[in-house]
Amino acid sequence: MSPELASLLRILAAVGLMLMNGVILIYMLRRVLGRLHQRLGPVHVGPQGLLQTPMDVLKLLTKEDITPTNVDKALYFIAPAAVFTPSLMAYAAIPFSPTWMVTDLDTGLLYTLVVMSLVSMGLLMAGWASANKWSLIGGMRSVGQHIAYEIPLLLSVLPVVMYVGTLNLSSIVEAQSGTWLGILPQWFITNPLFWPAFIIFIVSALIKVNQTPFDMSEAESELVAGFATEYSSMKFGLFFLSEFSNSFIVSALAVTLFFGGWTLPFVPDEVLAPIAPVVFMLKVYVGIFVLMWIRGTLPRVRMDHLMQFAWKILIPAVLTWILVFGFIIKLFDLGRPVG
Amino acid sequence: MGESVNTLAFLVMALAAIGGAVGMLTSRNIMYAAFWLLWTMLSVGGLYLLLSAEFLALIQVMVYAGAVSVLMLFVIMLTLRRREDAVRSLDFSPSAALLAAVFLGIMYYGISNATFPEVALLAEAPNTADLGVVLFTMEGGWLLPFEISALVLLAAMVAAVWWTKGQDRR
Structure with a gap:
């Protein structure tokens, strides 16, 4: 198979995964939130309501595509694509197994975070183009919080990079194989040194997922539906898909950086090799479940509190932690650079 | 490559x-x-x-x-x-036009008289790890300039924060 064809197939596989993921996650979200809110969620269409989301997708696809009269036509059309494309691009560097990945980037970690940061630009575009004050406020909130939380997010992964000395996501996963004294898996989460970084990572990553407690950009009790107010049909579908895809990417990053990626403790490599993608997907879905749990449990915070928390607490905290962490690993020579 | x-x-x-x-x-x-x-x-x-x-x-x-x-x-x-x-209104400013023309002239003169070195692409492009070696190790030789520029930027940042503090500063 020619390399071009292989790359094309990999990209198509990423698109397929993203679409499938969207459908599955919508169902999962409804059931999990239903459970958390002590109600049923979808149960009528198909067994256990399983066919509800495919039907909803069909509905979304066949709905009339309404373009409001006063919108900024060009930007209104580009915005859904500008949101969707970075979300899709973010799949490129995620390692599903030692061999299953779209491309093995040396700068995979940086790439994923940079590409994810472009999503908010599309949201601002949508907010502006909609010619609607709620949409505009939603878009501006989205960019404001992304700028604020981008910094702690990027800095919170630095301890991992300092520890293993690489930005390559596969190498970061490989550094986490094996066990501590045969008891605990050697994932970074089992090492107390990484706990502060992990907490900061999760808090800032919740912003990327754009859901309660941090769904300021579409807070329905304040902004109707925020940036998505004027969008209908599949244009709205693309926003939706991108949002679910982002929660997948965030969970995949957390799994890769802190929970050992595709590795499992006590399992020999020969056994692990064929099931590695399954292991990875299971871990990611557990992560997504936790994100949904947070969503169903916590109330929405206030916008000014959100910004103050980022600039006045999170950023100083993460800067201090990087300094302390650097001293610790240099003084006790703890770093384990790979390759 | x-x-x-x-x-x-x-x-x-x-x-x-x-x-x-x-x-x-x-x-x-x-x-x-x-x-x-x-x-x-x-x-x-x-x-x-x-x-x-x-x-x-x-x-x-x-x-x-x-x-x-x-x-x-x-x-x-x-x-x-x-x-x-x-939507901005169009307003013509002669001084700005003159400045732009002078800048264009200088750029044109500079570029048309410059000799660009012809360098073949490296057989193997240096990757990010090589960049890290150059910037962060003593052997790379750029550690000191890197740290100095980092310090300068930090000083600028601290100064900017100080300026924004407003009236209650001494």
Whole structure:
């Protein structure tokens, strides 16, 4: 198979995964939130309501595509694509197994975070183009919080990079194989040194997922539906898909950086090799479940509190932690650079 | 890596970058101008990628394309009372035109008289790890300049924060 064809197939596989993921996650979200809110969620269409989301997708696809009269036509059309494309691009560097990945980037970690940061630009575009004050406020909130939380997010992964000395996501996963004294898996989460970084990572990553407690950009009790107010049909579908895809990417990053990626403790490599993608997907879905749990449990915070928390607490905290962490690993020579 | 970069890919990226810059200058809506600037920054990032400078490309996207969003926020927050305000009126300023003409002349003179070194692309492009070795180790030789520039930037940042503190500072 020619390399071009292989790359094309990999990209198509990423698109397929993203679409499938969207459908599955919508169902999962409804059931999990239903459970958390002590109600049923979808149960009528198909067994256990399983066919509800495919039907909803069909509905979304066949709905009339309404373009409001006063919108900024060009930007209104580009915005859904500008949101969707970075979300899709973010799949490129995620390692599903030692061999299953779209491309093995040396700068995979940086790439994923940079590409994810472009999503908010599309949201601002949508907010502006909609010619609607709620949409505009939603878009501006989205960019404001992304700028604020981008910094702690990027800095919170630095301890991992300092520890293993690489930005390559596969190498970061490989550094986490094996066990501590045969008891605990050697994932970074089992090492107390990484706990502060992990907490900061999760808090800032919740912003990327754009859901309660941090769904300021579409807070329905304040902004109707925020940036998505004027969008209908599949244009709205693309926003939706991108949002679910982002929660997948965030969970995949957390799994890769802190929970050992595709590795499992006590399992020999020969056994692990064929099931590695399954292991990875299971871990990611557990992560997504936790994100949904947070969503169903916590109330929405206030916008000014959100910004103050980022600039006045999170950023100083993460800067201090990087300094302390650097001293610790240099003084006790703890770093384990790979390759 | 071949002898030179892919011509077609280069043409697409270069035209996109130039087209974006022209679009930015000619669009009268400042929001459009900001989005064209974003487009240009992304295209320049693509050009870096063609030269196998992936770290530079990512930093370009993160820093410059990221800064555009801040720019747009300021555009919206500071200048727009009404949506229509986003469209600038055309006003001709002779002094600005003169300045632009002088700048164009200098640039034209400089570029037409410059001799560009012809360097073949390296057989194997240095990767991000090599960059790290150059910047962060004593053997790389650039550790001291790197640290000094970091210190200068830090001082600038602290000064900026100090200035924004307002009246209660002494």
